[in-house]
Amino acid sequence: MHNNEEKIIDESVQGTALSIEKKPNSSRKLYIESYGCAMNFADSEIVASILSQEGFSTTQELEDADLVLVNTCSIREKAELTVRKRLEKYNAVKRTRPHMKVGVLGCMAERLKTKLLEEEKIVDMVVGPDAYKDLPNLIQEVDDGRNAVNVILSKEETYGDIAPVRLNSNGVTAFVSITRGCDNMCTFCVVPFTRGRERSRDPQSILEEVNDLCEKGFKEITLLGQNVDSYLWYGGGLKKDFVKASDMQKATAVNFSDLLDMVAVAQPKLRIRFSTSNPQDMTLDVVKVVAKHKNICNYIHLPVQSGSNRILKEMNRLHTREEYIELVKNIKTIIPDCSISQDMITGFPTETEQDHQDTLSLMEEIKYDFGYMYAYSERPGTAAARNLEDDVPQETKNRRLSEIIALQRTHGHFRSKQHIGKIEEVLIEGTSKKSDQEWMGRNSQSSVVVFPKEQYKVGDFVLVKITDCTSGTLIGSAVGLSDNN
Numbered sequence: 001m002h003n004n005e006e007k008i009i010d011e012s013v014q015g016t017a018l019s020i021e022k023k024p025n026s027s028r029k030l031y032i033e034s035y036g037c038a039m040n041f042a043d044s045e046i047v048a049s050i051l052s053q054e055g056f057s058t059t060q061e062l063e064d065a066d067l068v069l070v071n072t073c074s075i076r077e078k079a080e081l082t083v084r085k086r087l088e089k090y091n092a093v094k095r096t097r098p099h100m101k102v103g104v105l106g107c108m109a110e111r112l113k114t115k116l117l118e119e120e121k122i123v124d125m126v127v128g129p130d131a132y133k134d135l136p137n138l139i140q141e142v143d144d145g146r147n148a149v150n151v152i153l154s155k156e157e158t159y160g161d162i163a164p165v166r167l168n169s170n171g172v173t174a175f176v177s178i179t180r181g182c183d184n185m186c187t188f189c190v191v192p193f194t195r196g197r198e199r200s201r202d203p204q205s206i207l208e209e210v211n212d213l214c215e216k217g218f219k220e221i222t223l224l225g226q227n228v229d230s231y232l233w234y235g236g237g238l239k240k241d242f243v244k245a246s247d248m249q250k251a252t253a254v255n256f257s258d259l260l261d262m263v264a265v266a267q268p269k270l271r272i273r274f275s276t277s278n279p280q281d282m283t284l285d286v287v288k289v290v291a292k293h294k295n296i297c298n299y300i301h302l303p304v305q306s307g308s309n310r311i312l313k314e315m316n317r318l319h320t321r322e323e324y325i326e327l328v329k330n331i332k333t334i335i336p337d338c339s340i341s342q343d344m345i346t347g348f349p350t351e352t353e354q355d356h357q358d359t360l361s362l363m364e365e366i367k368y369d370f371g372y373m374y375a376y377s378e379r380p381g382t383a384a385a386r387n388l389e390d391d392v393p394q395e396t397k398n399r400r401l402s403e404i405i406a407l408q409r410t411h412g413h414f415r416s417k418q419h420i421g422k423i424e425e426v427l428i429e430g431t432s433k434k435s436d437q438e439w440m441g442r443n444s445q446s447s448v449v450v451f452p453k454e455q456y457k458v459g460d461f462v463l464v465k466i467t468d469c470t471s472g473t474l475i476g477s478a479v480g481l482s483d484n485n
Contacts, residue, residue, distance in 0.1 A: 031065035032167065035083060036073025038275065039224055040106055042175040044071045045164035047105065047132050052165055054136050063093055067101045067139065072108035074190050076377040080108055084120070091122045101142050103127060107194035113151050129195060130154040153196035155238055160205040163212065172429050172459045174218050176209055177201065178259065179225035183240060184278060187316045187383035188345065188376065191226055198239040200231045203254045203262060210263055210270070219427055219459055220271040228274050229281035231256040257285040264293035269484055271427060272296045276303065279327055280318040287334045298335050299446040303343030307362030308355035311348050316383070321362060328366055339415065339445035341370035346404055347397030348376045349388035356400050363407050369415040369445065371408035375401045409471045416469035419447065425482045426464045428456060449474040461485050
């Protein structure tokens with residue numbers, strides 16, 4: 001996730017390129033761009049690992065590429081439009097490199113399948129998120145002059161045996177995927193169709209990856225899934241098939257609170273985050289594990305989507321406003337200094353002004369630390385697109401979104417000011433974007449903190465006294481190293 005003053009996620013981009021040795025005296029270069037959620041960035045690291053076994057090495061220049069892969073997002077129309085604009089850029093480069101091949105990976109590939117080949121003539125290869133192990137074969141098909149497509153979704157965790165290649169890594173923070181897919185079928189969401197059913201990864205392979213990251217000097221991990229609270233390992237297979245599991249499998253099953261506890265105990269000096277949680281699936285057992293371990297960050301991303309019970313029902317969100325508020329109250333009781341962030345969609349079909357006011361009143365009650373806010377974008381194939389008219393005018397959507405963002409900015413500043421005067425542990429991630437004389441890092445609550453560099457270095461845990469803030473950034477000065485180093 002990205003940190004800016006409003007804490008609003010937009011389609012983000014990361015580029016890294018790799019080269020493949022096809023013949024002893026001939027190398028080819030591959031460039032990977034990733035858009036959208038953290039899972040896509042983690043998947044690109046899986047792709048890099050798979051292709052490294054075929055002899056790939058890295059480059060940063062699109063203009064040097066022989067093969068370009070773009071890992072795509074379909075969660076909103078804007079995400080897909082961004083990718084189509086990038087394809088135009090690739091096409092311009094291809095005019096000077098006619099041998100260059102282009103592949104589309106990820107959710108947009110899964111949603112559009114062969115239609116992408118028809119609509120975007122530059123595309124040679126379409127690969128869904130569960131088909132990356134087939135990339136060497138697909139590349140060979142393209143080399144042989146044929147378009148290549150593999151968009152088959154898996155019923156098993158697909159990449160648990162692959163150690164990711166960390167792309168553009170700062171050597172400090174890393175993603176660890178623990179579960180894929182989603183079974184919740186929110187009416188606005190395309191993820192169940194592009195990512196498939198929920199399935200979890202063997203906890204032993206997760207621990208092995210975490211231990212390996214620690215040995216390599218990483219200081220923080222984020223456990224990733226479309227819905228981490230649905231994590232359930234009983235020997236393999238889809239979560240929905242757990243009812244058919246044997247008594248022994250059920251007795252030894254590992255849920256998310258178990259996994260979180262295992263990781264925290266295995267590496268007590270490693271800072272741990274997780275995302276994303278779903279209100280209907282999050283249990284207080286998870287919250288109690290967070291409270292139990294100092295190395296698990298006091299931050300929970302808890303998407304709500306709307307403050308209106310009527311709209312929540314239309315969205316097929318299986319929680320009410322009241323249940324959500326009760327969950328937040330319980331979290332704050334167990335972890336008083338826990339920060340909470342939200343996802344909010346405004347302008348969902350049939351949303352009235354009263355529904356919008358319900359959302360604003362929910363925000364007033366919770367006063368979120370951060371927010372990720374969007375206007376509704378109809379996604380083809382979803383239940384909302386099939387059954388509900390997109391009847392809220394764009395002008396109204398934009399106005400309501402502006403009001404939500406403004407309120408979140410106010411609440412973000414309110415929450416930031418609560419840190420002033422405190423001494424907080426900050427993990428240095430790099431140089432501040434605004435000044436090369438300052439470090440940037442995050443505290444346990446995921447707030448961005450900037451402070452003078454002095455003698456510290458990237459990867460240090462530093463105690464910082466907070467002296468000032470903006471709505472999204474804490475400002476302070478270091479008082480010494482933490483004993484967590």
